[in-house]
Amino acid sequence: MSKLENIKNNTLVNLQSEYQKTKIQDILDQLDKDLIGLVPVKTRIREIAALLLIDRLRKSLGLTSSNPGLHMSFTGSPGTGKTTVAMKMADILYKLGYIEKGHLLTVTRDDLVGQYIGHTAPKTKEVLKQAMGGVLFIDEAYYLYKPDNERDYGAESIEILLQVMENQRKDLVVIFAGYKEKMDKFYESNPGLSSRVTNHVNFPDYTPEELLLIGKLMLQDQQYRISDEAETVVLDYIERRMKQPLFANARSMRNAIDRARMRQANRIFASGNRVLTKADLVTLEAEDFLKSRIFAELFAD
Known part of the structure; x- marks a missing residue:
């Protein structure tokens, strides 16, 4: 009888029990709670988690x-x-x-690349040392590679990363992040790097409706709310802001909310000595968003 037949005949694996032991579902549930939408991303993460769990079970059975x-x-x-x-x-x-x-270390080019000869290797190796045993998240990774600048030291950092990614795969996981178009070019220019990155996850932009919901959840966490009239204005704000440069999805939504809170505070302060209710203090009105520069053209003479 072969080894495989022996395993098949004598070993049982309770997949559900093994899955529950890992508590992965708690992490996925929290991901659903923390992030609105992003269904393709969440599906991809579940697929990766499933592959890794099955791989672990296979190893346990020899x-x-x-x-x-x-x-x-x-x-x-x-x-x-x-x-x-x-x-x-x-x-x-x-x-x-x-x-x-299990820790995550987030870095950018400035953390990895030096400005003079002999500076880059120590910087990159120090970052790798800190990241060992966890995940190294390199944001806007394409800035590591500047082919138009012969004196740039980013290529040196990439070479060190490649060696560690290949030779110390059990000690470190690297996640490269950035705009899709720029990342595609980055991988095209670095075949060795591309071959070592096997899991690609694309994050779609949020829809205006999703950003409105994200904004409402952000406000809820801060014990604020927006009026029904303000909801319509916020949706209009998002649609206009998305067409402008430097739009950053949930980050832009948070900035808009912070500015609206400031305008609300100024509005209340300017109202004089009137008695304030709890509703006054927690509610953002339409005017708190309409005063944004995004709507400037609506009120122009």
């Missing part, structure tokens, strides 16, 4: 495993939840035993 690649690419616009998902991914990898510590 079956061969191809060691699934863990390095990832998160592409999408700013404010679409890439860092939040990376944190949850680190939790999943830790729960399944693929990394020892």
Whole structure:
């Protein structure tokens, strides 16, 4: 009887029990709670988690495993939840035993690349040392590569990263992140890097309706609300803001809310000595958003 037949005949695995032991579902549930929408992203994360769980079960039964690649690419616009998902991914990898510590270290080019000869290697190696046992999240990773500048040291950092990604796969998971178009070009220019990144997750922009819901949840956390009239104005604000430069999805929504709170405070302060109700203090009105520069053209002479 072959080894495989022996395993098949004598070993039972309760998949549900093994899954519950990992507590991965708690992480996925929290991801659903923390992030509105992003269904394709959440589906992809579940698929990766399922693959890793099955891989772990196969190893426990003595079956061969191809060691699934863990390095990832998160592409999408700013404010679409890439860092939040990376944190949850680190939790999943830790729960399944693929990394020892489970922490997430977020860096950019400035943390990795030096400004003079001999400076880049120590910087990159120090970052890698801090990230060992966890996940290294490199935001706007394409800035590491500047082919038009012969004196740039980003290529040196990439070479060190490649060596660690290949030789210390059990010690570190790297997630590269940034705009999709720029990341695609980044991978095209670095075949060695592209071959080591096996999991690609694209983060779509939020819809106006999703951003409105995100904004309402942000306000709820701060014990504020928006009036029914203000909801219509906020939706209009989002649609207008999305057409302008530097739009950053949930990040832009948070900035809009912060400014609206400031305008509400000024409005209340300017109202004089009238007695304020709790509703006055917690409610953002339409005018608190209409005073944004986004609506300036509506009130222009």
